Amino acid sequence: MDIDTLRLRLEAALGEQLQLGPLLGQGGFAAVFRAHDPFLERDVAIKVLDPSLAVDAALEEQFLHEARTIAAAEHPHIVPLYSADSTGGLLYLVMRLLPGRSLEDRIAEGKLPAAEAARIALECARALAAAHAVGVVHRDIKPANILLDANGNATVTDFGIALVTSRPARDPLGSTAGTPHYMSPEQSLGEPVDGRSDVYALGVVLYEMLTGTCPFPGRNAAEVMAKHISAPIPRLSEREPETPVALVRLVDRMLAKDPAGRPNAAELVQELTAASTPDGLLTPSQVRRRRWKRRGIYVAIALAGAIPVIVIGVRIAFRMMAFLMGSGGGADPALLESGGAVPDSIVRLARETGSVGVNERVGLVFIQANHTFADALLLTDSAIIRRRPRGTIRRSLQQSDINLQPLPRGGSAGGFLIVKQKGAAPDTLYDDLSGQEALRLASEFTTWGRAQKARHPSPR
Template sequence: MSTDPLIGKQFGSYELKELLGRGGMAAVYLGYQASIDRSVAVKVLPAELLADPHFLTRFLNEARTLARLTHPSILPLYDFGEAHGMPYIVMPLMTRGTLADRLQAGSLSLDETVRIITAVAQALDFANKQGILHRDIKPNNILFDQHDNPYLADFGIAKATESSTSLTGTGIIGTPDYMSPEQARGDPLDHRSDLYSLGVVAYQCLTGHQLFRATTPMGVIFKHVSEAPRPLRDLRPDLPEAVDRAVLKALSKTPADRYASASDFARALSRAAAEALATPPSVGTAVHEEAPTEAMPEVGDRSWSTSSVAPEPTSTVRRPTLSGAAGAASASAFSLPAGPAAPAKSGPNWLLIGGGAAVAAALCCGLIFVGLPALGLLTAGGATATPAVQALFQDDFESPLDSWSPFDDGEVSRSFEAGQYVFRSSKTNWFSWDTSPEPLSNVRVEVTARSTGAEDASFGLMCAYQDGDNYYYAGIDVNGYYAIIRTQAGEDFFLTDASNQQWLISDAIATGAESYQLALECGGGDLVLSVDGTVIASVQDDTFDAGQVGLFLSTFEQPDAEVWFDDFIAVAR
């Protein structure tokens, strides 16, 4: 029987079941919310620390900070309250441990490192746009949910007594092993300090070694300030030189010599990782060729700020959730919580001229983001690069294949015009799609898309299409929203936001771009969505395997949507 006096106590609507861990300023418990049969993590500030106002201030600051941050890679706040004289924070239960747990077994693979660093980088950049610095990036603060998605935790908390390598009484906040030189000196900090710490985490992921070791915390701090990092390839010779350069730039002693943002670092690391695939393949090995570097935009080439398009946290759900299919010829898709009717789905149609009836067949496929870099088959101008492997299916729509199903009922249409496949819809809340005929597995699909109509219309790619009620699809809109969705038995599930079932926004998607290069990887339980060569989202789901691939257009509240698709290609992953 546990001797912890809080086990079995009620904190709000949560019963504390088990102590999960204890740090220098808080204890974390397994909590159970009986009203909705949900297990959660409950962080409690122990009574013995309440006498110190600094601990209480930091604890309250964490709750306030999390309340401001709504992002798919930031551990969200479920609830906050006080019970038995102690404040507590309620968060999702992360069932697959921390990055620190994984690193106990040694280094990670290059693609897994890219996956984790990309997610954390996007979280950091989002927080920076809200004026928040983390100040304690480290493997213990990167957690994984049951789907293996990484989350950044403990925003706004200075964990001065969290571990034996944390400092107290020095005025320096952070963990020495991951502390930037300017943080170690007590200088003013900006987002590039967190970027340095993320670089330290990447170094450890790829080499299995901490960046610096010393007999005392102060010795580690001194090395961050004055000692050059050991090249990664000294410890792991199989890494590409470009990966070594990317990480070492993030670890520059001077902030101005680092990347401009954490996402810039993640993109550089993703591009560098492509060199791992540059070795000539053995017989039967499929290789994706990376698009030229100039096709990968840097921050300065586009508006990355979300200040003009990002909603307030309470308005994050601009897009409604998806409901199930309504029938063969049309299916209900996006239903507002309280508003217009859900959009209907319009798939490939063959007009039976004699009877005048339309028989609908569906197609679709969803994608989610994985860890490998986006190795584009398309160049910046949208032209198809010569693939290193045989295309499984390809159509530039100049002389379109007869496997597609053009359609026009006066309100919704799909037609071939000027060497492109054009989807139009004057209906609101409507979903129109078309697919290729042959089922494919373990596939990467790419297309160039140009939206010239309603701004809230989404468009994208489908995969693993089984029938009109079962498939994956992944899409974006011109305002930077994205989602990877699984439709199963007519019900839609947001794989990119399993908790809230919402469309999410990414500053890595250029707003109002003339065109977008979309890619969807689908197979082996992985779904990866990339836009313009950058991985936007990666998820894991093995509900479907082989299936058809295709294209879709979905409208919402604005009519007159129009998207032009070009250079559609599917290759083996």
């Protein structure tokens, strides 16, 4: 594309309506100029397409129709279009001149914080939802087509451009027009596309904002497109383990190979709105800490039966749950402590009875007061197991559900804190959480527990 020749042709096409200014940018199939409107006394941007593009009358009319449609949408996250025309063999758009920079420039500085990435993706999704509602598909969502103002707010530009620029034949290197790193599988295959193709492209953009890189590298466009068509998307949680859980799940859905597996733009707005909340932005480690708190409540309630239970928090590296178990009364609570591992006999019995698997590590065994191992609750690295005389109840856990972070030694709060009323029957806790020291009952065991204690003396 000869810019000097293009400038002369564009000046002739514009006549006296607009005064053409300097070149602002140039791509493979278009150039952007600054211009001044002397009547309205404002500066505008003009995007003119490469005149060598093969544009027939039907395609030209569709391009102009989409331009008129998107101009009527008047959405805060869509660049306002002032006019679109085909004059002197040139197709061009006149739009608002937006100060700032592109998202591409922002990503070049490094990956974005999750909250910022989610907000930008949400603003783009709102723009897409508005466009799709009036029947316009963008077809070329990418960071270069997302502009950021001084406050970081996103505006989507170049609606309809890909309608024309995706028509040229393949070049000798085997690449195609368009932007292969962001093309959906169906677009890469040359199939008809709808709004869900834009959702896929925005999923790639969100992935790139969160990691700093696109999912698929490649030596050429054909290789990248082939990966989008058939290769599994590299797991976002593996590249950036502390990416918020909600965003990981949403990106997975946006990048589904089958369009039917993706949300539409309106649904995406709702899901990104939820993912942008404080709860939605929780990282995996924050989720694990929250689950520990909830699990403390769950375990306390599961064990309580008819015994009154109050759950209190203990501040350590993060909050563990403490169990206040007793019969009430006005006696002052007695705090008794020791530390110890789950006795081998209990682990062996748990395996022999089928409560836990051969390779399943038992992290905690809780035996309620006046009960035996037949009523024990076991916490392993994969499940919460509640034994009962009539059968065992097993609640499977994801690996990320259990956080075995080492606890600090010394101080007044380490491991699990159990407080019981004086004179009440004691509970028994065996604790082996990665060698953590724990506060634990050290009073009389139950009848079954005393027998175990005789065989396995309590540690110091």
